[in-house]
Amino acid sequence: MKERTIWEQIADSFRSRSIWMLHYCTGCGAMELPPTMTARFDMERFGIAPMATPRQADILLITGYLNTKTLRRVIYTYEQMADPKYVIGFGSCTINGGIYFDSYSTINRLDYYIPVDVYIAGCMPRPEAILEAFNYLMEKIRKGEADGWKRYRENYDWYKQNQIRSLGEVYVHDEFHE
Amino acid sequence: MISLLIAIPLLLAFVSVMWKRLAKPLFFLAAVTNMTVLLASWFPNSVEIHVMGSWKPPFGINLVFDNASFYAALVVNFFFFLVSLMPNLVESYGVSLMLLMAAANGFVLTGDLFNSFVFMEIMTITAVTVASRRENFYNAFKYLILGGIAGSIYLLATIFAYTATGSLNMAHVSMATISASSLVAITTLYAIGLGVEAKLFPLNGWVSGVYGGNDLAPVILGTSVSFAALYMVGRLFGTVFHGSGAGVLYTLALITIIIGEVAALRQQNLLKAFAYSSVAQAGVVVAMISKGTSRAMGLAYFHLTNDAVAKFVIFLVAGFLVYNYKNLNGVFKKHKVLGASFSMATFSLVGFPLFAGFQSKLRIIMELFSMKDYLFPAVMLLATLIEVGYVVRWNVKLWFEEETDEKADNPIVAGTLALILSLLLVAVFIKPEIFLGGAMKMGNALADTKDYIHGVLSVVKGGM
Amino acid sequence: MALSTLLISLLVTSVVIYFISKVSWRAGAILNFLIGVFLISYVFALHIGVTSNLGTLFGQKLQLTWTHASYYFSAVSLLVIVSVMLFAIKWLDSQKYPAAFNMFILMMTAGSLGVFMAADLITLYIFWEIAVLSSMLIVPMGKKESRKAAVIYAVMSASGTYMYLYGAFLAFQRYGTLNISEIARHMVSDPSTGIKAAIFLLLASAGIAKSGIFPLHTWLRIAHGNAPDAFSAVLSGQLVKLGSYVLMITVAAIPSLRVFGNIPFYSGIPATNYFLIALGATSIIIGTLMAIKQDDMKMLIAFSSVANGGYILIGIGTMDPMGFEGGVLHVFNHAIAAAVIFMAFASVVYRTHTKKISELGGLIHKMPITFLAYLFAIISLAGIPPMSGFISKWMIYQALVRKGMFITAFIAFFGSIGSFLYVFRPLAGVFLGQLPKKYKDVKEVPPVMWIPMMTLVVISLVIGIWPFPVLQPIEGMRMDYGIAPTMRIADSSHWLIKGFSGSWNPVLVFNLFIIGFVIAYILYTMFPRPKKVDLLAPHKEEGAPINIYTGGEYIYTPELYHYNTKFYAGFERMYEKHPSWEKVLEMLAKFFHDLGEWVHGWFFRPSPSAYTFWVSLTILIVFWVRW
Amino acid sequence: MVAAYKALFNLVVAFFLVLSLEGIGRKITARIQRRIGPPWYQNFIDLFKALSKHPFSNGWIFDFGVLMALGGTMATAMVIPMGSAFWTPFPNSDNFFVIMYLFAVGALGMAMGMVGSGNPWSSIGVSRALTQMLGYELPYLIVISSTIFHYKTASIHKLIEMQRGGWNLLVMPLGGIIAFVSLMGMLGKKPFDIATAPAEIASGPMTELSGKYMGLLHIMHVFAIFVEISLFVDIFLGGGNFGWYLVKFIVVWVLAVMISSVLPRFRIEQMIKFYWGVPLGLAFLNALFVLLGWTL
Secondary structure, three states, rough: OOOOOOOHHHHHHHHHOOEEEEEEOOOHHHHHHHHHHHOOOHHHHHOOEEEOOOOOOOOOEOOOOHHHHEEEEHHHHHOOOOOOEEEEEOOHHHHHHHOOOOOOOOOOOOOHHOOOOEEOOOOOHHHHHHHHHHHHHHHHHHHHOOHHHHHHHHHHHHHHHHHHHHHHOOOOOOOOOO | OHHHHHHHHHHHHHHHOHHHHHHHHHHHHHHHHHHHHHHHHHOOOOEEEEOOOOOOOOOOOOEEHHHHHHHHHHHHHHHHHHHHHOHHOOOOOEEEHHHHHHHHHHHHEEHHHHHHHHHHHHHHHHHHHHOOOOOOOHHHHHHHHHHHHHHHHHHHHHHHHHHHHOOOOOOHHHHHHOHHHHHHHHHHHHHHHHHHHHHHHHHOOHHHHHHHHHOOOHHHHHHHHHHHHHHHHHHHHHHHOOOOOOHHHHHHHHHHHHHHHHHHHHOOOOOHHHHHHHHHHHHHHHHHOOOOOOOHHHHHHHHHHHHHHHHHHHHHHHHHHHHOOOOOOOHOOOOOHHHHHHHHHHHHHOOOOOOOOHHHHHHHHHHHHHHHOOOHHHHHHHHHHHHHHHHHHHHHHHHHHOOOOOOOOOHHHHHHHHHHHHHHHHHHHHOOHHHHHHHHHHHHHHOOOOHHHHHHHHHOOOOO | OOOOHHHHHHHHHHHHHHHHHHHHHHHHHHHHHHHHHHHHHHHHHHOOOOOOEEEEEOEEEEEEEEEHHHHHHHHHHHHHHHHHHHHHHHHHHHHOHHHHHHHHHHHHHHHHHHEEEEEEEHHHHHHHHHHHHHEEEEEHOOOHHHHHHHHHHHHHHHHHHHHHHHHHHHHHHHHHHEEEHHHHHHHHHHOOHHHHHHHOOOOOHHHHOOOOOOOOOOOHHHHHHHHHHHHHHHHHHHHHHHHHHHHHHHHHHHHHHHHHOOOOOOEEEEHHHHHHHHHHHHHHHHHHHHHOOOHHHHHHHHHHHHHHHHHHHHHHHOOOHHHHHHHHHHHHHHHHHHHHHHHHHHHHHHHHHHEEEEHOOOOOHHHHHHHHHHHHHHHHHEEEOOHHHHHHHHHHHHHHHHOOOOOHHHHHHHHHHHHHHHHHHHHHHHHOOOOOOOOOOOOOHHHHHHHHHHHHHHHHHHHOOOOOHHHHHHHHHHHHOOOOOOOOOEEEOEEEEEEEEEEOOHHHHHEEEEEEEEHHHHHHOOOOOOEEOOOHHHHHOOOOOOOOOOOOOOOHHHHHHHOOOOOOOHHHHHHOOOOHHHHHHHHHHHHHHHHHHHHHHHHHHOOOHHHHHHHHHHHHHHHHHHH | HHHHHHHHHHHHHHHHHHHHHHHHHHHHHHOOOOOOOOOOOOOHHHHHHHHHEEEOOOOHHHEEEEEEHHHHHHHHHOOOOOOOOOOOOOOOOOOOHHHHHHHHHHHHHHHHHHHOOOOOHHHHHHHHHHHHHHHHHHHHHHHHHHHHHHOOOOOOHHHHOOOOOOOOHHHHHHHHHHHHHHHHHHHHHOOOOOOOOHHOOOOOOHHHHHOOOHHHHHHHHHHHHHHHHHHHHHHHOOOOOOHHHHHHHHHHHHHHHHOOOOOOOHHHHHHHHHHHHHHHHHHHHHHHHHOOOOOO
């Protein structure tokens, strides 16, 4: 990967110290976030704060498994986030579909569709693991290795064709929208 | 000379009974001659009388010709003349119109109480025939009944007057001293008797029916005949009875104003609405007459003249519209001239500036204030407020609503007449003397009893 | 040319204009505009104190005279009217009666000029009626409801006018003159307070009715809401000011402080003035609350006119130098702002054919100039610097706080903050947000329509930065009426406006705003360029969703995603079941109808026998009364 | 020229002071909630991070609104006196009403830009913000008017000088308390953060703000807080020299933060009812006292 300018390095160090996350809570992983936020583990001390809209968020936290229906929303949300943006795949469902791996509608590997910077293995991962992952992500951001958003831009066609292949069509055309 | 005013229409009426087809031209002829006669003797600034037979007053019947009766006769005949210009309006009513004309003239000119009763009867009956046009029989019948009652009461009053004074000559009666009680009786009965023709509440029940019934009646009854009747009010209560009994008139008149306006407000029929408004205007005039001073009376007749002209235009246009269209929405888009004159006439009625009504109304209010009468102006302004309501409503309806595809060709004569008269209203605003001078002379003549008595009972002039 | 000749020739010309417009209405409109321009130049050339005779009416001389007040009010009115005339040159092609419109608007101009020039009450009345009549005939040229509107307008205005007439003649009967200054002189020396108060209030009631003050305010909603769109600008921007003028005449030209000095009510303000102030305050409350909940944008601004009429009345009513100048200056500000707003709405309606906020949206990308005009107009209307609207509000607050009138001040503050709410509603609903698909190919209005708006906006802005040209005639007016003649408020040498509690410098404030804006712009350019996302689906290829945050959902129907119905639902819910004064007046009208019904049923419908009964009854009553 | 330097100094002070105070506020809240909380300079980091991102824009009115908001608020912040006549950039124009209405420019700009983003959440947030303004401004303005009536001047630095004898807070304690309650509403802290309710309307007006727009509006918010608290300090706590002024500023801020960190959120009409209930009544009572001269 190419060298960063001094400005980018400074910016990256800022980015690494202030992470606003949009947690996409489809699965059981959501259960693990409240303890992580609140007094026991207190993720705010790392400058991590939950955000309400993708426009403001820096990282997209995919907690738990995805199916074809939710994946559409995930992609749409991800594309609405402002660069630079990072994705954390949370739990084994995002890695290999977890216990639902053989369902007809389950998405088995998230990073075919959107670039994932950090995976958290386990079912469920405990808050310690989550914080560990965040620290790792911060490290990557500071080093400038968390370049998922760049990859998405460069290999846009590849991601799109994967999305199309499994979703048929990224935009929904169901009875509500005809 | 002035007895021609009565004689000619009467004569021609009988002639035209024999030759029906001649009725219209003869009516026209009568109107023209009357106008010429009147124009020939312009404002006799003295009191002339004309005795029937050579019975000197107070014994014989005599016609009185002074500024008052001249101005009244002028207005009366003027409207007959205007009507006679419109043959399609006259149709087969030439005869009765001529009779009506004769009666109205007689009523205005006579100087004798009983004679005036006779003329009033003729006037009522012919008016009823006119009113019964277009199968408007029931309302005409009502009118007949009321007219009959009024006539009888008028007669009763005359009899009282005779018993009280031993004379029927107005001048003589006005000289005589009448005991208070019988004066009360006489004036009250006269008030009631004239109340029907003068459209006083509650004797004006016939008005809406008759005026709303066809297109000829309002045009002639609402202008000439009511002017004649209101003239007589002024003559009796101003000249003869020196303003005793004015209180009755005043009260009734004020009630009449309000009643007329509110009745006009809810009215859905164009002709009837303005019939009620003429009721209200008559109320204003009567109330003003009851004030008794010469200036007040003059203003009253000034107002009445403006009102008569405006009403003539309004009823002319309204009659045309009502009997040519089912749905009146936006008809004026098709008849711009009629519309313009109608609007001007109605605005003059309300008393907006730029039109004659403004002059008379404001003068009246001013006069009343100078008389320290604070009630009447308030009533009048309230009435005007209601008037604004329905006048604007009708104008908006007739001008701006979506029109229907009904058609009717423009009436040329009526249109021109309406336009000329409405422009006359504007002219009067700019130069009120056009009507005001005559009206003021009339007022003076009516208020000035001495001169009247002297003129009547002094040396006899003319005769036939 | 003498004033009287001017007015009369204007009246005559208006009829001529009608026939010209019959041939080509556009020629008539252009001619109108030229006449208007001439009038403006004429007005600015006139010298204060010119008088001229209009002839005599029943023994009274009808006199016209040119005072500071006439100069100020005529200039403001002409500014509004002329811009509307220019606007109309194009706008009229959407109208049904262009010829009549041209005639009546010129006639109305003549009438209002006459009102401002009149030196005596009866002249004022005559021209007043001319103005009312001609405007009343333009109102029903609009949509269906406008017919009813015309009637209500006429009746309300007439009710005020006739009270005025009664008062005028009362004064005449007592003082033997109709000349305003004469009457003022007599009133000062008149001992009886009752009659003076009666005359005062009766005269004021005309202004109350015309400028939409509380008891007689209801006609503004329906008349301004339904009149032809561009004419609403004149109605709200100019005609309402006739009322303010009459109020000013009654309160200031008749020196109410000295006339009613014997009945002080609160901090040196007479009870009569305080009564007017209370009415003004009430109309501020009503206007604001009702404006906030309107969905029809024209009615919304109509109610805001009610509120602003209240401001003017309060300001003048205090008869405090600051308050008086504030009130009079507010006439100018509201005239300009309301005119621009209504013209902007007229442009919107001209293109989209609807005035319901809930049916519009996102027009900013289609009609940017109209949007800017509206934006600056509402900034002025809400009284935010650097537009001129702020200056008058500041002055009025100064007066209120100085007099310690806290409740009135509270209501004024409420109206001012409420105005943020209601002016923002059309901004959000009509111009911002999502554009419904059906307005995909709406265009900006042609220059001849936006030039007048923009001119007025620029004038308002310039006056907001450098208000002294307008403040001079107002100070002159103040001197004429002798309100604290020594005090100077506009200090143009130091660029200051001095209140009793400190001063401020409009130029400086404007510069600060510019500096702040520049700094903000520098910051804006320092950081990465934004990626334009189009929030309007119709612009993108078919089937593309709206590109805004939708909780991950795809939305294809922008109009459903545009929040503009019941914009202040949370607040409106608090006064849903408010009592309505309109209903009261409707009850009154209905009462008269029913009375007519009753009368008709009892006296005019029945059979002849009933008549005989009535006749005999009358005879009996009369005899009984008289014996 | 000196005035210009003072004005710029205002901006600099406002920026650093308030940003660090915000961080401290977050720390305090965290401690109250038994957390450790972010470092005091966290908000600087957040701000610069936001500015460094690649944002989205929804059309020119969106940008224009943000600029107008920031510019208007800066203009206001430049007029504010900081605790003494010396630190008053423009002694001729620091009239209270001028400041209040100049302040409204920022609010209007923000509202316009955010609604321009075309997001219904933003519109709802803006409508709530304006309604809230209707709520808290009225008691505040009544109190300030009675203050102006009492001291016969509306220019802030004159008011500060007049309070040499004793703080206005002690002269009219009722008014001071009401003004502080209104200040809570102005700051938009709990329980009055109805406009930006992240859980219900996705942070209201800011819904569509990304990257530098977020940052610029954050700066605007910083200046807004500066203006609001400075007005309170100047009018009620009697200024003092610059150090004292800062101390008072910090105290007021910390108090506000502590109150807000233990309270839930009002609904919009509850907020209106609250402000038009007791505070408004007490404000009028205070005005009455001032009229009668019953001041301490």
